[in-house]
Amino acid sequence: MSSARLEVIERNCKGCSICVEFCPKNVLEMDVFLVKVARPEDCIKCMQCELLCPDFAIKVHDA
Amino acid sequence: MAKKVALLQGNQACAAGAMYAGCTFFAGYPITPSTEVAEELSISLPTIGGKFIQMEDEIAAMAAVIGASLTGAKSITATSGPGVSLKQELIGYACIAEVPCVIINVMRGGPSTGMPTGPGQSDVMQAMWGTHGDHAAIALVPSSVQEIFTETVRAFNLAEKYRMPVQVLFDEIVGHMRERIVFPEPGELEIINRAAPTDPPETYKPYDATKGQVPPLASFGSGYKFHVTGLNKAADGFPTTKAEYVDAEERRQVNKVNDHAAAIESNEEYLTEDAEVLVWAYGSTARSARYAVNELRKEGIKAGLFRPITLWPFPAKRTAELAKQCKAIVVSEMNLGQMIHEVERAAKGNCTVVGEFRVDGEPINPGQIAAKVKEVM
Amino acid sequence: MAYDYDKSIRPGKLPHIWCPGCGHGIVMKGLIRAMDTCGLDRKNTAIVSGIGCASRLPGYLDACTLHTAHGRAAAFATGVKMAKPEMTVICCGGDGDGTAIGGNHFIHACRRNIDMTYVIMNNFIYGMTGGQFSPCTPTGAKASTTPYGNPDPVFDISKLAIGAGATFVARTTAAHPREIDKLITMGIKHKGMAIIEVLDDCPTTYGRRNKFRSVVDMMKHLKANAVPAVAASKLTAEQLQGKFLTGILFQEERPEYCAQYAEVIKKAQA
Ligand SMILES: Cc1ncc(C[n+]2csc(CCOP(=O)(O)OP(=O)(O)O)c2C)c(N)n1
Ligand code: SF4
Ligand code: SF4
Ligand code: SF4
Numbered sequence: 001m002s003s004a005r006l007e008v009i010e011r012n013c014k015g016c017s018i019c020v021e022f023c024p025k026n027v028l029e030m031d032v033f034l035v036k037v038a039r040p041e042d043c044i045k046c047m048q049c050e051l052l053c054p055d056f057a058i059k060v061h062d063a
Numbered sequence: 064m065a066k067k068v069a070l071l072q073g074n075q076a077c078a079a080g081a082m083y084a085g086c087t088f089f090a091g092y093p094i095t096p097s098t099e100v101a102e103e104l105s106i107s108l109p110t111i112g113g114k115f116i117q118m119e120d121e122i123a124a125m126a127a128v129i130g131a132s133l134t135g136a137k138s139i140t141a142t143s144g145p146g147v148s149l150k151q152e153l154i155g156y157a158c159i160a161e162v163p164c165v166i167i168n169v170m171r172g173g174p175s176t177g178m179p180t181g182p183g184q185s186d187v188m189q190a191m192w193g194t195h196g197d198h199a200a201i202a203l204v205p206s207s208v209q210e211i212f213t214e215t216v217r218a219f220n221l222a223e224k225y226r227m228p229v230q231v232l233f234d235e236i237v238g239h240m241r242e243r244i245v246f247p248e249p250g251e252l253e254i255i256n257r258a259a260p261t262d263p264p265e266t267y268k269p270y271d272a273t274k275g276q277v278p279p280l281a282s283f284g285s286g287y288k289f290h291v292t293g294l295n296k297a298a299d300g301f302p303t304t305k306a307e308y309v310d311a312e313e314r315r316q317v318n319k320v321n322d323h324a325a326a327i328e329s330n331e332e333y334l335t336e337d338a339e340v341l342v343w344a345y346g347s348t349a350r351s352a353r354y355a356v357n358e359l360r361k362e363g364i365k366a367g368l369f370r371p372i373t374l375w376p377f378p379a380k381r382t383a384e385l386a387k388q389c390k391a392i393v394v395s396e397m398n399l400g401q402m403i404h405e406v407e408r409a410a411k412g413n414c415t416v417v418g419e420f421r422v423d424g425e426p427i428n429p430g431q432i433a434a435k436v437k438e439v440m
Numbered sequence: 441m442a443y444d445y446d447k448s449i450r451p452g453k454l455p456h457i458w459c460p461g462c463g464h465g466i467v468m469k470g471l472i473r474a475m476d477t478c479g480l481d482r483k484n485t486a487i488v489s490g491i492g493c494a495s496r497l498p499g500y501l502d503a504c505t506l507h508t509a510h511g512r513a514a515a516f517a518t519g520v521k522m523a524k525p526e527m528t529v530i531c532c533g534g535d536g537d538g539t540a541i542g543g544n545h546f547i548h549a550c551r552r553n554i555d556m557t558y559v560i561m562n563n564f565i566y567g568m569t570g571g572q573f574s575p576c577t578p579t580g581a582k583a584s585t586t587p588y589g590n591p592d593p594v595f596d597i598s599k600l601a602i603g604a605g606a607t608f609v610a611r612t613t614a615a616h617p618r619e620i621d622k623l624i625t626m627g628i629k630h631k632g633m634a635i636i637e638v639l640d641d642c643p644t645t646y647g648r649r650n651k652f653r654s655v656v657d658m659m660k661h662l663k664a665n666a667v668p669a670v671a672a673s674k675l676t677a678e679q680l681q682g683k684f685l686t687g688i689l690f691q692e693e694r695p696e697y698c699a700q701y702a703e704v705i706k707k708a709q710a
Binding site for chain 1: 454462469654
């Protein structure tokens with residue numbers, strides 16, 4: 001599977017950490033009040049983060 | 064061709080006036096003494112493809128009327144005091160969101176359920192001040208069946224022209240009275256339709272004051288996408304709390320009426336040129352007042368009648384002039400004194416202002432008014 | 441891959457006003473996907489709401505949007521739909537807005553079976569005003585006006601809608617995003633009144649008072665306690681304790697209101 005490119009729209013992110021907690025592959029981390037893409041290579045493009053982000057702040061692209 | 068003539072009840076004339084004005088939507092909730100307006104429109108609206116809906120309450124009716132109007136339909140609701148009380152929040156909504164609509168209030172007595180089948184004129188202050196917050200109001204008070212027809216037409220015209228709710232208030236007596244009415248030919252009375260936006264959808268702003276004091280309102284479903292809210296908003300229709308926008312918008316919405324008060328005003332004067340005493344009355348009370356004036360004149364008393372047809376904006380200028388000319392003004396109304404406060408305010412102490420009131424469910428009779436005039440002269 | 445929400449959102453309107461973690465944003469995304477799936481022409485789509493946090497939703501969407509007064513969405517929407525039946529009408533709002541102050545309009549819109557889709561975001565609380573209890577706040581729960589625990593029984597919104605006559609009733613949660621758009625899509629396609637109840641989270645005014653450590657906790661709770669209605673028959677009453685049924689709860693065909701009124705017009709013109 002091709003790898004993913006995760007885009008965080010920092011302006012929109014409110015740091016709720018929903019994406020971090022519901023990512024099945026532990027790709028994301030909280031960096032104080034902002035999400036950080038820590039391990040993009042582990043992403044399986046399940047879309048959970050994007051679907052559950054209430055703030056239109058994370059997008060999963062094909063690399 | 065001879066004009067069509069009929070013997071109609073006031074409420075039926077109201078419905079006929081609505082149809083003449085191009086109304087295509089009614090929403091209401093039954094209440095005495097206004098119900099015949101709904102009944103008539105339930106018959107006539109679908110014949111022209113218009114819509115009639117009986118809602119679950121008067122709040123819902125007001126909401127549906129505003130919703131329908133936003134699609135471009137000329138819309139009306141009819142009710143009586145208790146129903147108007149329920150509608151108040153949404154009348155304010157129609158004011159701030161600037162949505163044209165017509166509200167008929169066939170007035171009965173009381174606060175609360177009061178006297179459902181008895182006449183009253185005690186909602187006249189409510190018509191101006193019933194909803195919360197600063198706003199302008201237009202209220203018309205016809206006093207005959209024919210005039211109910213023409214004033215209902217005018218109410219639609221004013222609503223569409225000034226983009227706001229307009230109320231027509233008549234007491235139960237006029238609402239239920241049967242009189243001969245001559246139907247105007249199509250085209251005989253002026254019909255004002257909503258101004259169409261001059262901007263294309265991409266740049267349209269529903270509250271753009273640079274388009275004039277009354278910016279054009281687009282219709283939902285006509286290619287325009289825009290936002291409507293009851294929050295204070297900027298020109299684009301989106302909420303704002305910026306002081307300068309809020310202030311400018313609130314003032315524009317009040318000034319769009321106040322600056323045109325003279326054009327909105329409509330009064331009837333009877334024997335006022337040389338009047339020394341003035342009877343100030345509206346609705347069915349004005350009918351008695353006119354009779355009283357005739358009787359008083361026979362006795363040599365120089366009485367005159369001032370009858371506002373537009374009650375709000377208040378005819379302050381003409382009332383003030385007459386206060387300077389006359390020794391006294393007798394304000395007669397079927398309440399315990401409401402418009403008299405405005406008359407006193409306009410008279411500025413230039414003449415005596417007294418009231419002749421009645422709230423027992425009986426009409427004010429000419430004898431009563433004449434007696435009061437003699438008392439003050 | 442990444443879903444293009446931007447084309448549905450009015451330029452410059454994000455970030456939205458909702459608190460961190462508020463489920464209303466998740467619902468809005470689901471609604472956008474559903475509108476796309478249905479291919480709705482936004483020029484002919486009215487999105488109508490009342491007042492509350494949830495009711496701020498229409499302002500973000502590029503369509504004909506109508507943010508009304510508290511509780512009145514269904515009544516305004518009825519006027520829009522009656523006057524212009526060719527428009528697609530979507531209502532949205534909170535549990536308080538729709539079932540307390542707006543309860544009467546809600547049930548009567550259901551009864552008429554007027555063709556619209558009502559997405560009701562049930563976060564069990566009055567969020568906007570700071571967390572007073574709503575008709576959907578669980579009995580015993582804490583709200584700013586139930587300091588000793590809520591003495592009130594609860595409305596089951598979906599049951600209410602079914603009882604009132606809605607012809608498509610479904611429930612899901614903010615933790616089931618794909619189901620949100622699936623059900624809203626079905627609701628929009630359904631001819632008649634469709635109620636989509638989305639159990640939602642309000643971390644700010646409900647979560648913190650009711651022993652949820654975080655919004656993630658609330659989301660996990662929603663995820664863990666949802667039972668698909670189709671699976672419920674296999675479970676005992678005991679097993680269903682504290683759970684909520686999700687998916688399509690009710691569906692029937694019944695004459696739609698505007699179609700009925702079109703018949704009235706035919707008769708009047710005959
Ligand atoms: C007539 C009226 N009464 C009360 C209010 C105050 N008010 C605004 S929003 C709201 C409750 C909103 O709760 P809900 O509908 O559940 O939506 P949420 O904010 O939780 O999304 C209340 C009581 C109001 N705006 N108007
Ligand atoms: S797409 Fe799935 S795996 Fe990838 S970051 Fe998002 S939640 Fe994690
Ligand atoms: S879910 Fe969205 S808003 Fe919340 S932390 Fe992740 S990216 Fe930020
Ligand atoms: S108060 Fe609650 S409902 Fe309102 S935005 Fe915040 S989290 Fe959402």
